[in-house]
Amino acid sequence: MNKIAKQINELAEKYKSYTAKNLSKLVKIKSLSMGEKEVQLELKKQMEEAGFDEVKIDGLGNVIGRIGNGKKILAIDGHMDTVDFGNLDNWDFDPLSGEIKDGFVYGRGSVDQEGGPAAFVTAGRILKELGFDKDLTIYFTGTVMEEDCDGLCWKYIVEEDKIKPDFAISTEPTNLNIYRGHRGRMEIEVSFRGISCHGSAPERGKNAIYMASKACLEIEKLNERLKYDKFLGKGTVALAEFISGSPSLCAVSDYAKIHIDRRLTWGETKETAVAEIEEIVKDMDAKVEVLYYEETAYTGKKYGMEKYFPTWKIPENHVVVTTGVETFKELLNKEPIVDKWTFSTNGVTMNGFYDIPMIGFGPGNEVLAHAPNEKVPIEDLKVASAFYALYAYNISET
Numbered sequence: 001m002n003k004i005a006k007q008i009n010e011l012a013e014k015y016k017s018y019t020a021k022n023l024s025k026l027v028k029i030k031s032l033s034m035g036e037k038e039v040q041l042e043l044k045k046q047m048e049e050a051g052f053d054e055v056k057i058d059g060l061g062n063v064i065g066r067i068g069n070g071k072k073i074l075a076i077d078g079h080m081d082t083v084d085f086g087n088l089d090n091w092d093f094d095p096l097s098g099e100i101k102d103g104f105v106y107g108r109g110s111v112d113q114e115g116g117p118a119a120f121v122t123a124g125r126i127l128k129e130l131g132f133d134k135d136l137t138i139y140f141t142g143t144v145m146e147e148d149c150d151g152l153c154w155k156y157i158v159e160e161d162k163i164k165p166d167f168a169i170s171t172e173p174t175n176l177n178i179y180r181g182h183r184g185r186m187e188i189e190v191s192f193r194g195i196s197c198h199g200s201a202p203e204r205g206k207n208a209i210y211m212a213s214k215a216c217l218e219i220e221k222l223n224e225r226l227k228y229d230k231f232l233g234k235g236t237v238a239l240a241e242f243i244s245g246s247p248s249l250c251a252v253s254d255y256a257k258i259h260i261d262r263r264l265t266w267g268e269t270k271e272t273a274v275a276e277i278e279e280i281v282k283d284m285d286a287k288v289e290v291l292y293y294e295e296t297a298y299t300g301k302k303y304g305m306e307k308y309f310p311t312w313k314i315p316e317n318h319v320v321v322t323t324g325v326e327t328f329k330e331l332l333n334k335e336p337i338v339d340k341w342t343f344s345t346n347g348v349t350m351n352g353f354y355d356i357p358m359i360g361f362g363p364g365n366e367v368l369a370h371a372p373n374e375k376v377p378i379e380d381l382k383v384a385s386a387f388y389a390l391y392a393y394n395i396s397e398t
Contacts, residue, residue, distance in 0.1 A: 004390065008389045016378060016381070019118055023115055025046075026117070027097075029096075030082075031080055032082065034144075036298055037061070037298040043080060044057060047065040050121050052067055054066040057299075058157070060144060060299060061144045061145075062144055063141070064139055064157070065140040065141075066137060067140070068127075068132060068134065068136050071137075072137070072167075073164070074136055074169070074392055075141055075163070075165035075167070075168040075356075076123070076139070076171060076388050077171065077346055078116035078117040080114060080117060080144060081146055083108075083112075090372035092372075092373050093107075100378070106375045107374060110374050112369035115380070116170075116172065117171065118381060119384035119385040120385070122385035124140055126385065132392065134393065134397075141153075144297060145295070146345075149307070150348055150349075151348040155305055167357055167358065168356050169324075169388065170347055171361065171362040173363065174339075175365045175380075178321065178325060180313060180318075180321050180360070181232060181311075181341075181351075182311075182312070183232050183344070184263070187260070190277060190286055190288050191286065192255070193254070194253055194255065196254035199249075206252070207253050208253045208255050212244070215284065219277070223238070226268070231266070231313060232265045232266050232340060235264055235268050236263040238260070238262075241259035274288060292305070292307065309344055314357060319398050320359050320395070321338065323391065330390060331383070343366065361388075363376050363384040364380055
């Protein structure tokens with residue numbers, strides 16, 4: 001282990017309790033999408049106390065901390081919004097407890113996804129303590145609205161804040177593995193128009209429910225024949241919602257709508273996915289459309305994007321991946337697992353749209369994301385904080 005790696009490991013261990021306490025403070029603040037204001041103010045405060053060179057909140061509400069002023073730019077990203085608690089009967093503890101015990105921090109957001117930002121605050125403190133002076137600017141981004149619309153925050157950062165990194169790390173949970181991609185996704189809505197008539201003589205009308213039901217059965221078959229990628233796996237299509245309407249419960253339905261969750265593997269695109277559904281409903285009075293997201297952030301800023309989130313993967317031999325592997329080996333003296341996420345992340349925009357080379361490395365196991373009894377190992381937080389600090393040193397030399 002070289003001198004810098006040894007110093008970073010020692011400081012990550014020294015600040016292990018500090019990292020856990022910072023995370024606990026974040027977890028105790030409920031922070032659903034568009035309601036992140038208080039947790040963002042707490043994160044900003046933590047960055048400032050850690051000695052970051054600059055900390056600001058942008059127009060959408062993202063917290064952006066900076067260390068360094070070099071020509072190359074590294075971004076370390078983690079979203080600060082969480083999903084809601086679900087059925088509280090499924091929890092063994094208060095989701096907002098932020099309790100620290102038995103080597104874990106407990107509560108909603110500890111894994112998905114505030115553990116990553118808590119670790120990168122510590123990484124920033126370590127870098128400042130070591131006098132980091134490489135030709136690198138590091139942006140630490142605590143982003144908003146990811147759970148509602150993954151990648152929207154980074155659309156704003158690139159297009160409005162005019163920050164486009166040369167490299168990036170997503171701190172989404174990876175169980176301390178290195179991830180280099182995941183399937184894309186999109187949301188498709190299909191509306192069916194029927195003709196109502198009295199239910200006593202259904203032959204006089206055209207039943208929208210029957211049309212939609214036939215389409216649903218064909219979509220089920222479509223799922224079986226979608227593309228497969230050796231690394232990312234198979235594309236999928238799933239029905240998420242079925243809504244219908246009629247003038248009365250004694251009438252034939254004249255309206256139906258289905259919501260489709262489409263996961264895209266390598267080689268599948270928005271155009272190919274839409275064409276597959278259009279082929280299924282071509283003989284029906286139906287409209288196929290990709291949905292658009294537009295909501296108001298806690299800052300009052302209204303912002304949006306189409307709900308198409310591209311597939312992305314980084315080659316194993318790319319410098320962002322190989323740097324991650326070497327960083328892991330220096331810190332832990334073993335080979336990392338290099339894999340992919342099952343779910344979607346801000347990478348859909350960062351790499352999918354803007355082609356920013358990136359990897360994922362984060363504390364916690366993704367199986368606990370959106371699940372009851374969410375908790376993250378404090379040891380994971382320590383390792384992640386060391387990884388982000390050493391990665392900054394290593395990528396600056398490439």
